[in-house]
Amino acid sequence: MKIEIKDLHFTYPTxxxxxxxxxxxxxxxxxxxxxxxxxxxxxxxxRHFNGLLKPTSGSVMIGDWDTAKYSVAKLASxxxxxFQNPDEQLFSRDVLTEVEFGxxxxxxxxEKIDELVKQALAWTELTDKTETNPYDLSPTWRKMVALASIxxxxxxxxxxxEPTTGQDFANVSRIAHVIAELKKQGKTVITITHDxxxxxxxxxxxxxxxxxxxxxxxxxxxVLGQEEILAQTYVDPPQLTRLGKxxxxxxxxxxxxxxxxxxxxxxx
Amino acid sequence: xxxxxIQNLTYKYPLTKTPALQNMNLQIEKGEFISIIGANGxxxxxxxxxLAGFVPHFFKGEISGEIEVDGAASSKSTLDEWVVNVGLAxxxxxxxxxxxxxxxxxxxxxxxENAGVPREQMKSRVEEAMQLTGISNxxxxxxxxxxxxxxxxxxxxxxxxxxxxxxxxxxxxxxxDPIGTREVFSVIHNLTQSGMTVVMxxxxxxxxAHFATRVIALKDGAVLTEGKPSDVLTSDLLIENGFGVSRYxxxxxxxxxxxxWKKDKLPVTLFEAAxxxxxx
Amino acid sequence: xxxxxxxxIKRDSLIHRLNPLTKLVLVFAFIGIAFTFxxxxxxxxxxxxxxxxxxxxxxxxxxxxxxxxxxILPAAGFLFLMQAxxxxxxxxxxxxxxxxxxxxxxxxxxxxxxARIIVMISAFTMLLLTTHPSELMSDxxxxxxxxxxxxxxxxxxxxxxxxxxxxxxxxxxxRSRGLDTESTFLKRAGSVLPLVGPLVFGSLVEVEERAIAIxxxxxxxxxxxxxxxxxxDTVTDxxxxxxxxxxxxxxxxxNLWLS
Numbered sequence: 001m002k003i004e005i006k007d008l009h010f011t012y013p014t015x016x017x018x019x020x021x022x023x024x025x026x027x028x029x030x031x032x033x034x035x036x037x038x039x040x041x042x043x044x045x046x047r048h049f050n051g052l053l054k055p056t057s058g059s060v061m062i063g064d065w066d067t068a069k070y071s072v073a074k075l076a077s078x079x080x081x082x083f084q085n086p087d088e089q090l091f092s093r094d095v096l097t098e099v100e101f102g103x104x105x106x107x108x109x110x111e112k113i114d115e116l117v118k119q120a121l122a123w124t125e126l127t128d129k130t131e132t133n134p135y136d137l138s139p140t141w142r143k144m145v146a147l148a149s150i151x152x153x154x155x156x157x158x159x160x161x162e163p164t165t166g167q168d169f170a171n172v173s174r175i176a177h178v179i180a181e182l183k184k185q186g187k188t189v190i191t192i193t194h195d196x197x198x199x200x201x202x203x204x205x206x207x208x209x210x211x212x213x214x215x216x217x218x219x220x221x222x223v224l225g226q227e228e229i230l231a232q233t234y235v236d237p238p239q240l241t242r243l244g245k246x247x248x249x250x251x252x253x254x255x256x257x258x259x260x261x262x263x264x265x266x267x268x
Numbered sequence: 269x270x271x272x273x274i275q276n277l278t279y280k281y282p283l284t285k286t287p288a289l290q291n292m293n294l295q296i297e298k299g300e301f302i303s304i305i306g307a308n309g310x311x312x313x314x315x316x317x318x319l320a321g322f323v324p325h326f327f328k329g330e331i332s333g334e335i336e337v338d339g340a341a342s343s344k345s346t347l348d349e350w351v352v353n354v355g356l357a358x359x360x361x362x363x364x365x366x367x368x369x370x371x372x373x374x375x376x377x378x379x380x381e382n383a384g385v386p387r388e389q390m391k392s393r394v395e396e397a398m399q400l401t402g403i404s405n406x407x408x409x410x411x412x413x414x415x416x417x418x419x420x421x422x423x424x425x426x427x428x429x430x431x432x433x434x435x436x437x438x439x440x441x442x443x444x445d446p447i448g449t450r451e452v453f454s455v456i457h458n459l460t461q462s463g464m465t466v467v468m469x470x471x472x473x474x475x476x477a478h479f480a481t482r483v484i485a486l487k488d489g490a491v492l493t494e495g496k497p498s499d500v501l502t503s504d505l506l507i508e509n510g511f512g513v514s515r516y517x518x519x520x521x522x523x524x525x526x527x528x529w530k531k532d533k534l535p536v537t538l539f540e541a542a543x544x545x546x547x548x
Numbered sequence: 549x550x551x552x553x554x555x556x557i558k559r560d561s562l563i564h565r566l567n568p569l570t571k572l573v574l575v576f577a578f579i580g581i582a583f584t585f586x587x588x589x590x591x592x593x594x595x596x597x598x599x600x601x602x603x604x605x606x607x608x609x610x611x612x613x614x615x616x617x618x619x620i621l622p623a624a625g626f627l628f629l630m631q632a633x634x635x636x637x638x639x640x641x642x643x644x645x646x647x648x649x650x651x652x653x654x655x656x657x658x659x660x661x662x663a664r665i666i667v668m669i670s671a672f673t674m675l676l677l678t679t680h681p682s683e684l685m686s687d688x689x690x691x692x693x694x695x696x697x698x699x700x701x702x703x704x705x706x707x708x709x710x711x712x713x714x715x716x717x718x719x720x721x722x723r724s725r726g727l728d729t730e731s732t733f734l735k736r737a738g739s740v741l742p743l744v745g746p747l748v749f750g751s752l753v754e755v756e757e758r759a760i761a762i763x764x765x766x767x768x769x770x771x772x773x774x775x776x777x778x779x780x781d782t783v784t785d786x787x788x789x790x791x792x793x794x795x796x797x798x799x800x801x802x803n804l805w806l807s
Contacts, residue, residue, distance in 0.1 A: 166443055368699050
């Protein structure tokens, strides 16, 4: 499902102009990371995708729906949104009930709900924890419950807000796995992240925001190599990109595979 | 005897089945900067709480073994006595703000008021501590109006002003954006210069390599391996046990298999990696 | 975000410089006199001839009138109407409103009550406008109020706006999961748990962490606490407090003698 944003402006009641003319198209099945310093407008932008915020001017189209004309509850059938802090959404007695909550709200059939929930639990490695109270789990596992509860809604678009913040290595790998599975199903994944290495390893397209405007938008390699421009919004290039620069490699590399290929070629 | 001495420490939180710490032994000398790494559930936070006295004095539960800091035993002390010697700061900066104070200056003085420090000393100590952490310009702001990185520096200052003998930091940058992370690490850099004994839990491996004198890897409530950062952070043991390593280490490990990394030792930091890969 | 979380207006005036306890006693003197003096005009008299001049002396007249017109007078007006129409006293009917009627007595009674309320809220407003909450609390703690009590009051005042922000995020998170919070009452009743659950649990986590954080800074230390702020308590303060206390006692005695 296509997302089409035309000249989006948003001003908070406090007078803060958080978005100052964003135009953007995200095609069905794209994996997009949004980066930039705090206050750049990342969260304000993605909250327009599911109608939590409505444009001050301009428009946001989710497929054929103009978000200005649909409620958040309605848009939830097209856009899933995983909030940063799982503790701000978990309320059920057990993991299974929690994960069923979203799909039930969307009015799916019993069989469909069971199937979706089963798959979401498998992807997040929670299958053996369905009867546990989410609050008896560690914060990192609670994060996975929050992820599962949104994935189970089977929306064509899924948004993650800072998925890797505060997570250990094992959980970051699990989250990367979930994103890869969503990609296989042809879903659009949009992630806000400060974790630039995670971004380089899991996303094809990167959008850098600064002061409510798009600073850079393009293929991950093109965007993440622009060290000077990224510095304007306090983003450092990925570790291996920096290493490549320091070694004076001719092309920009962003992940291990690319780096090793270039090094091998140089040696050979 | 070592400055910090943990002997056969086993601890179980109330209402849990498996111990969070299992027969742990650990010695730390004065002035060391210890970095603790480990997965979720490996006992990192519990170790921090144990050093800071909250395990068992605050959380209760079953404990055996002993924790000694500068010759004093935790088991023979009360929490309010113990916290004078061991300072603790943790992940969430927001929850570390007392809520009882209206300015950053007052917030930092809170601990000194509790300790009964005379007013004249209080002011100079607060000013000194703020200088060390570089937040003098925030003195009159409300703690709630600050960014995460600034709040975390206020939390660190609030602990440092108490002049603890040992500072325990439980993932102080895990909730920070890159700017906040840099701000907090600049404070930690100042600490290393001041000779403070520090125990810090941290995931960000390339930072650890810069600061730590020793790295301790925990698994299942016990020490898996420990040693110099350049040894521990590049050891195969970490990979086998599912620890996160720096991208420089993992790319060099892969390169070594292909004969593209000639050195014996794997790199942890950008410069070590650049040096090793530079063929010219 | 919230830079200002109290009513306190930082200015230099005679009233600002008074000791917090003196101001607290002054508040009770206003209340004592307004509630015990049997004359119906006493409240209005205090309001016009004492409280309003005091607002100017304290240099907070603008802020005071703002609160007065937005909060105090509407509240008093509402109370006046209720009392005037619903008090079943008196014979002489002044006006009728359907089956409700206001008598001369009920009007006088309503007027007295409303004026008392105006005096009470105004006096407290004046205290809050001219006294920094942490000074009030540290002065009261110094005089023996338990530290935990003072902490609970101040931290609640500070944390309320944060709780509100958190509640907003929870609502946003659950609406994103298809929870309909905008439609019928019945539907909304079903959505209470998803909204309140995370708020309560989140608060429990926060309370525990905050308890650890303040404990790490010796909150329950048995040592005698000191205070960063010196709260002056002058001879004028002490004298003024005694005068006010005598005034309160006199007004009570006068009330007993007249009735």
